[in-house]
Amino acid sequence: MLHSIARMHGLAIQAKDGEVGVVEDFYFDDDTWAIRYLVVDTSRWLGGRSVLISPIALGSKAWASDRLTVALTRKQIENSPPVDTHRPVSRQEEATFSAYYGYPYYWGGGGLWGAGSYPIYPALTKTDDTEMRGTSAESLKNPEDVHLRSVKEVKGYAIDAADGEIGHVHDLIVEDQSWAIRYLEVATRNWWPGKKVLVSPQWVENVSWTERKVGIGLFRKAIQTGPEYRESAPIYRDYEQLVYDHYGLPGYWLTRADAGAAVRRSKAS
Numbered sequence: 001m002l003h004s005i006a007r008m009h010g011l012a013i014q015a016k017d018g019e020v021g022v023v024e025d026f027y028f029d030d031d032t033w034a035i036r037y038l039v040v041d042t043s044r045w046l047g048g049r050s051v052l053i054s055p056i057a058l059g060s061k062a063w064a065s066d067r068l069t070v071a072l073t074r075k076q077i078e079n080s081p082p083v084d085t086h087r088p089v090s091r092q093e094e095a096t097f098s099a100y101y102g103y104p105y106y107w108g109g110g111g112l113w114g115a116g117s118y119p120i121y122p123a124l125t126k127t128d129d130t131e132m133r134g135t136s137a138e139s140l141k142n143p144e145d146v147h148l149r150s151v152k153e154v155k156g157y158a159i160d161a162a163d164g165e166i167g168h169v170h171d172l173i174v175e176d177q178s179w180a181i182r183y184l185e186v187a188t189r190n191w192w193p194g195k196k197v198l199v200s201p202q203w204v205e206n207v208s209w210t211e212r213k214v215g216i217g218l219f220r221k222a223i224q225t226g227p228e229y230r231e232s233a234p235i236y237r238d239y240e241q242l243v244y245d246h247y248g249l250p251g252y253w254l255t256r257a258d259a260g261a262a263v264r265r266s267k268a269s
Helices: 074-078 091-101 126-134 220-224 237-247 256-268
Strands: 002-004 012-015 018-029 034-041 050-053 067-069 148-150 158-161 164-175 181-187 196-199 204-208 213-216
Touching (some): 034 148
Antiparallel strands (some): 158 164
């Protein structure tokens, strides 16, 4: 199921033995466009300190209420490595965080979450764990390597189409199982009143973090005439299919073979 990131701000985080705080931000990986951490404000508990919570700690039923439940104790969270959430988080800091909780590195292996596609802590043997961490050693040679970005930061970024600007990032839409960001919600009210549309991060060609711009490999007319997105309506697969059909591009849910067939059909039509 798909969820609006904006609606998740302020959700309570519930540990095994009590409430921890509320969600104040998210960090996403600017390479794979996946949510890697929830930033939790614990001001009522740890005196203003913000902590990171990995989606690995969330159970499958975490989305069933108005709070997110994590498989951690308050003591575990209290003793977690301190992270300055007011500056970029380095890969070395992530490695320290993963080591503390015993999580495998998500950047090791061929899947979105290391060895797999979902943020589920696998039952690893000692050998498997060593091999997974070993494949990631190269990425730690530069301890200041930064790939995480704040969701709060990217909201408001201008959307640059292939032929000029066409609105700004209003929100991000995330899938609740993989925590992959499936869509950027684009507000185009600068061009015509009220309409919002969705575009996939797969179509992002570049991001200028200094100029606060996201470059999309689509023309303004295509975005302008895309299926309208209404924030109050759930996003079902038939609506997603409309979006991808409009742009003549294969859906992210298709296998490679099916995606190739979809592109060929689009070119032939």
